[in-house]
Amino acid sequence: MPYKGAAGALADVVGGHVEATIAALQTAHPHVQSGKLRALGIMSAERSQAFADVPTLKEQGLPDVEVETWYGAFAPAGTPAQAIGRLNADINQVLKDPGIRELLEKQGMVPVGGTPERMGNLVKSELARWTRVVNAAGIKAD
Numbered sequence: 001m002p003y004k005g006a007a008g009a010l011a012d013v014v015g016g017h018v019e020a021t022i023a024a025l026q027t028a029h030p031h032v033q034s035g036k037l038r039a040l041g042i043m044s045a046e047r048s049q050a051f052a053d054v055p056t057l058k059e060q061g062l063p064d065v066e067v068e069t070w071y072g073a074f075a076p077a078g079t080p081a082q083a084i085g086r087l088n089a090d091i092n093q094v095l096k097d098p099g100i101r102e103l104l105e106k107q108g109m110v111p112v113g114g115t116p117e118r119m120g121n122l123v124k125s126e127l128a129r130w131t132r133v134v135n136a137a138g139i140k141a142d
Contacts, residue, residue, distance in 0.1 A: 013037060024069040025050060025108025043067040050108035070126075072119050084116055 003009040009021040010028065014036045025048055031037040032051070039054040045066050047056055057065040073091055075084060092113040094100055104111050 010037070026069075026104075029107050048108040049105050049110075070122065072123070088116055 003012075003021075006021075006023050006027045009018070010023055010031060012018045013021050014031060020040070022043070025042075028037060028039065029050060032039050039051050041057045041060055041062075042048050042051060042054050043057055043065060045056065045058065045068075047054065047059075073087065075087065095111040095113040101111050
């Protein structure tokens with residue numbers, strides 16, 4: 001059953017209306033911690049610190065299933081390079097804060113940071129990857 005967001009999908013799994021869902025670790029974390037959900041597998045390449053006892057799908061015999069949830073900061077096209085540089089420096093500084101790192105890591109996230117170029121390369125590679133997946137599966141927009 002398709003959902004417009006994680007909240008509805010998680011609510012239906014917790015409520016027993018559907019058997020399983022795929023969700024970002026930080027979204028599922030409170031439900032797993034409360035015992036309302038059981039994590040079956042981690043889709044990233046490495047185990048999550050927040051779910052150290054949950055094996056990756058690769059460890060469970062699915063080596064081609066690797067999906068990372070990532071977040072990035074974006075600005076409108078044409079934003080001055082100086083402003084982008086300042087925002088990037090500020091974001092990287094925040095991600096170095098031990099309290100912020102601990103908060104994110106407890107939710108299963110891995111704070112990375114980097115350069116605007118690194119983010120641009122990630123977006124390009126992810127678009128290419130998922131375009132191939134969509135085309136190979138014959139997925140069409142409704």
